Amino acid sequence: MSLEIRYPIDFLEFYHKAAKMRALQLAIAKHYESQMMRCPVHLSIGQEHWLPLFTKYFQSNDRCFSSHRSHSMYMGVGGDEEKLIAELHGDSQGALSGAGGSMHLKDLDKGLEASIPIVGSSIGIALGSAFAAKHLNSKILTVVYFGDGACEEGILHESLNMAKIFNLPILFLCENNGYSCNTSLSKRQPLRSMSRFCAPHNIKNESIARLESYPNIDNKIKKSFNKAREEPFFLEVYSYRLYEHCGHKVDKDMGDRSIEEYTREFNIDPINSMVNLYDSVAKKMEDSIHFYSDIIERYTNRNKERFGK
Amino acid sequence: MDIRKSKNHAETIKILTQAFLKEGTSNVVLSQGIDDGFYETLKGISKKYPKQCFDLPCSENASVGMSLGAATYGLTPILCFQRVEFALLALEQLINNSSKYYFLAGGRRRNSCLFRFVIGRGWGQGPSHSQSLEGIFAQIPDVKVYLPVFPEDSRYVFNTFSAGKAPSISLEHRWIHFSKPSLISVKSNSPYVVKEGSDVSIVATSYYVLLCSKIAYKANEIGVSLEVINLFCISPLDIKVIMDSANKTKRLICIDLNNTGSYSTSSEVIASVTLAGLKLSCPPQNLHSHSSYTPSSPFLASQHYLNCEDIGKAISNVLDLDASRKEKLIRLCKSLDKTNHSDVPSELFQGPF
Numbered sequence A: 001m002s003l004e005i006r007y008p009i010d011f012l013e014f015y016h017k018a019a020k021m022r023a024l025q026l027a028i029a030k031h032y033e034s035q036m037m038r039c040p041v042h043l044s045i046g047q048e049h050w051l052p053l054f055t056k057y058f059q060s061n062d063r064c065f066s067s068h069r070s071h072s073m074y075m076g077v078g079g080d081e082e083k084l085i086a087e088l089h090g091d092s093q094g095a096l097s098g099a100g101g102s103m104h105l106k107d108l109d110k111g112l113e114a115s116i117p118i119v120g121s122s123i124g125i126a127l128g129s130a131f132a133a134k135h136l137n138s139k140i141l142t143v144v145y146f147g148d149g150a151c152e153e154g155i156l157h158e159s160l161n162m163a164k165i166f167n168l169p170i171l172f173l174c175e176n177n178g179y180s181c182n183t184s185l186s187k188r189q190p191l192r193s194m195s196r197f198c199a200p201h202n203i204k205n206e207s208i209a210r211l212e213s214y215p216n217i218d219n220k221i222k223k224s225f226n227k228a229r230e231e232p233f234f235l236e237v238y239s240y241r242l243y244e245h246c247g248h249k250v251d252k253d254m255g256d257r258s259i260e261e262y263t264r265e266f267n268i269d270p271i272n273s274m275v276n277l278y279d280s281v282a283k284k285m286e287d288s289i290h291f292y293s294d295i296i297e298r299y300t301n302r303n304k305e306r307f308g309k
Numbered sequence B: 001m002d003i004r005k006s007k008n009h010a011e012t013i014k015i016l017t018q019a020f021l022k023e024g025t026s027n028v029v030l031s032q033g034i035d036d037g038f039y040e041t042l043k044g045i046s047k048k049y050p051k052q053c054f055d056l057p058c059s060e061n062a063s064v065g066m067s068l069g070a071a072t073y074g075l076t077p078i079l080c081f082q083r084v085e086f087a088l089l090a091l092e093q094l095i096n097n098s099s100k101y102y103f104l105a106g107g108r109r110r111n112s113c114l115f116r117f118v119i120g121r122g123w124g125q126g127p128s129h130s131q132s133l134e135g136i137f138a139q140i141p142d143v144k145v146y147l148p149v150f151p152e153d154s155r156y157v158f159n160t161f162s163a164g165k166a167p168s169i170s171l172e173h174r175w176i177h178f179s180k181p182s183l184i185s186v187k188s189n190s191p192y193v194v195k196e197g198s199d200v201s202i203v204a205t206s207y208y209v210l211l212c213s214k215i216a217y218k219a220n221e222i223g224v225s226l227e228v229i230n231l232f233c234i235s236p237l238d239i240k241v242i243m244d245s246a247n248k249t250k251r252l253i254c255i256d257l258n259n260t261g262s263y264s265t266s267s268e269v270i271a272s273v274t275l276a277g278l279k280l281s282c283p284p285q286n287l288h289s290h291s292s293y294t295p296s297s298p299f300l301a302s303q304h305y306l307n308c309e310d311i312g313k314a315i316s317n318v319l320d321l322d323a324s325r326k327e328k329l330i331r332l333c334k335s336l337d338k339t340n341h342s343d344v345p346s347e348l349f350q351g352p353f
């Protein structure tokens, strides 16, 4: 499939948004080294391309619950970027006034209700959110975002079962990036697909391939959101994380990863493809990196003063 | 009020639950096997309020998570587990997502709900269905942990839990379901005096409050005056009543349901009053079960649990009694111990649970 067909111009505005998300994270990575953002950060560089379509179908009343890799959902619901940056710096202007850091991000005004860095833990609370919505007949969708690692936790299986028993309006959104920290999926599970857990609970599902065309991604996310407003639904998104599990460095060969694998995946990275394809996206990326870097530097400099450096 | 005709604790909980459900449709009750009536405390309730009562699969962690989430987003849930040990599979949600949710949301999200967990005893419950484990829950900041004894205690819990910012946990000892009203109205979550006395302060939890009250009335016969305090709420722990009592009597005995004396409710009470500067005339006593785990056999279990004789011995240890009064006190206490049926709350009780 040619890149023009995979990422057609009709979705240009979404590529711009995706580029901004990448830019924000690259800017964080660049400045993280100065040790002024003193909390563990799980970047989703490599995993952003579909997020603008999440934004498209996430409604203002909907409630989202995330894992530790919370920047994705924070950006996905349209969370305030400066408050994210401030939170990473432990600043009182931060999204949680400094109480949570990167791993507990919330934007309660935008629908990101919680990010919980205990693998699988947010699934239980999300179940309650959906249970309340259903009981109160309130037409609110609950989205719970987690990784392939969380599918190894009992609570996912308990919750899939209960979501079906009570027929709850909930979208289980699983991003399968093939790794739990530095351990590859093949060492942890006998099969590659997380959607396989749906059948035992009689839950319908959809999955988005690594190189799915953008119009297809759009359709599948739309379908998943619509279905999940009526009954539990499971959406699996295959992606690849280019940076280390936690931290600011590129991850070429940590743990189970090989340089060959990294290079292969880097070459098909969706955001890079969009940037290569459209000059305006490349420009957006560059401008945004500067824009976010300026904000980060303000906070970083302030912290340097506070730390007496 | 004629105590004999008044409702017992289980019936009272049922009445309280009915009132709770009647109050509004956003109030819900969840329990595995809810139609079975949860030891009479929910008898017939799921038939009367089918839309507000939910049966649950054996998924304790998700059930607790779901209750916490539901409590944040518009419902007021009561979740019941037949044994507190089942909640061990749900400690993840309880510890990670209860009061911490309020903390992280800067006070903008609350999750007040009620967890009713039952502590088993008797009829061969054995080591897996008889632990109290209250200390585990008391370690979660801002979660209220109750050990109700009398119907009035549960009335207080039911009337107040939904106003909290975080969950309340009520650990109901199976045998206190049979208690009758104390006729003491419970107006706060502070420990309170069940029977006044001047010689020894006894701070007890749960079922042991009933035993100690019995002992206290009996001990009066030989001029030993015991003050019995129902600890009731172990977290937050308000020690004022205990301080006042022990400052008066200068003698303190703490009795709890734990199987060891360390990291226990009593050790916490003793530590707290010590830190507050309490001066006693002799070291405090810390009474707990005799062995690490409850054996199943009724003959062995009766050696595991504290009985009135054990408590009598502890009382005689802190009092300066001459040998004959000491012996008399212990004999008197021993006379309260059941020789038969020590593994059931009353002779009317039918097994298995």
Ligand SMILES: Cc1ncc(C[n+]2csc(CCOP(=O)(O)OP(=O)(O)O)c2C)c(N)n1
Binding pocket: A067, A068, A069, A117, A118, A119, A120, A146, A147, A148, A149, A150, A151, A177, A179, A180, A181, A245
């Ligand atoms: C219950 C629990 N176990 C282990 C960890 C350590 N841990 C943090 S993130 C992570 C990886 C989880 O992988 P996955 O769910 O696939 O998410 P990803 O990091 O790939 O986004 C692990 C194991 C944890 N935080 N919580």
